[in-house]
Amino acid sequence: MNLTRVELRKHIRKMRRALSTEQQLTASHQIALQVKQLGLMNARCKIAAFIANDGEISPQDIIKDAWQLDASVYLPVLHPFAENHLAFFSFQENSKMRINKYNIPEPYISCPTICPVNELDLVFVPLVAFDKQGNRMGMGGGYYDRTFAQVKNSKTRLIGLAHDCQCVEKLPVESWDVPLDMLITPSQIYSFN
Ligand SMILES: Nc1nc2c(c(=O)[nH]1)N(C=O)[C@@H](CNc1ccc(C(=O)N[C@@H](CCC(=O)O)C(=O)O)cc1)CN2
Numbered sequence: 402m403n404l405t406r407v408e409l410r411k412h413i414r415k416m417r418r419a420l421s422t423e424q425q426l427t428a429s430h431q432i433a434l435q436v437k438q439l440g441l442m443n444a445r446c447k448i449a450a451f452i453a454n455d456g457e458i459s460p461q462d463i464i465k466d467a468w469q470l471d472a473s474v475y476l477p478v479l480h481p482f483a484e485n486h487l488a489f490f491s492f493q494e495n496s497k498m499r500i501n502k503y504n505i506p507e508p509y510i511s512c513p514t515i516c517p518v519n520e521l522d523l524v525f526v527p528l529v530a531f532d533k534q535g536n537r538m539g540m541g542g543g544y545y546d547r548t549f550a551q552v553k554n555s556k557t558r559l560i561g562l563a564h565d566c567q568c569v570e571k572l573p574v575e576s577w578d579v580p581l582d583m584l585i586t587p588s589q590i591y592s593f594n
């Protein structure tokens with residue numbers, strides 16, 4: 402990782418953390434409306450989302466809509482054995498949660514509530530920066546890239562969620578980067594490929 406990548410990450414993280422609570426709530430509402438208008442979810446869907454952290458746009462309203470539709474919702478959990486990989490566990494309104502090493506809440510792991518990654522239909526992906534070619538830069542752990550490296554040819558669609566201010570002209574592409582299928586901001590929908 403070179404300095405440019407580090408500096409860009411730092412700069413955009415600072416910008417998104419500067420958004421007010423009201424801006425965050427409005428943004429969450431707007432991306433949920435975008436998802437609704439696209440008709441991406443139904444009762445048979447298995448959907449992965451995340452709990453917003455560090456000024457990320459919150460999928461909370463998308464999660465509520467998914468529950469309403471009776472779709473199954475999953476959250477990432479830092480994999481207990483496979484280093485820098487994620488596993489996805491069921492998230493329901495009454496799910497018991499624990500805090501991981503990054504201070505992000507995640508469901509307790511239990512065998513019956515895991516969803517194999519290649520069975521996920523939609524994966525809403527957090528990110529720090531994106532460009533209009535479908536490239537994404539995350540927090541730097543390589544978690545999403547590692548976890549979805551094997552499933553990029555499956556039905557699983559990766560959909561980035563971001564504030565408009567996280568758009569950059571062009572991201573340096575690394576060999577391991579897994580590209581997004583779609584990216585949704587409060588004001589834009591980008592479809593790739
Ligand atoms: N909301 C959310 N959940 C997610 C991710 C994410 O990007 N967003 N991840 C996507 O991969 C995984 C966690 N990856 C993360 C990697 C680094 C940091 C982070 O804040 N790093 C701090 C140092 C934290 C520490 O070590 O104490 C930092 O760099 O300042 C957070 C999450 C799984 N869950």
Ligand SMILES: Nc1ncnc2c1ncn2[C@@H]1O[C@H](COP(=O)(O)OP(=O)(O)OP(=O)(O)O)[C@@H](O)[C@H]1O
Nearest residue numbers: 537538539540541542543544545546547550575577
């Ligand atoms: N499929 C992979 N196999 C092995 N190493 C990988 C893979 N994907 C990423 N990495 C490693 O992970 C590190 C972090 O990658 P990168 O900076 O692209 O993460 P990120 O996309 O920002 O993070 P995240 O996916 O957690 O949000 C890199 O040093 C890279 O070598």
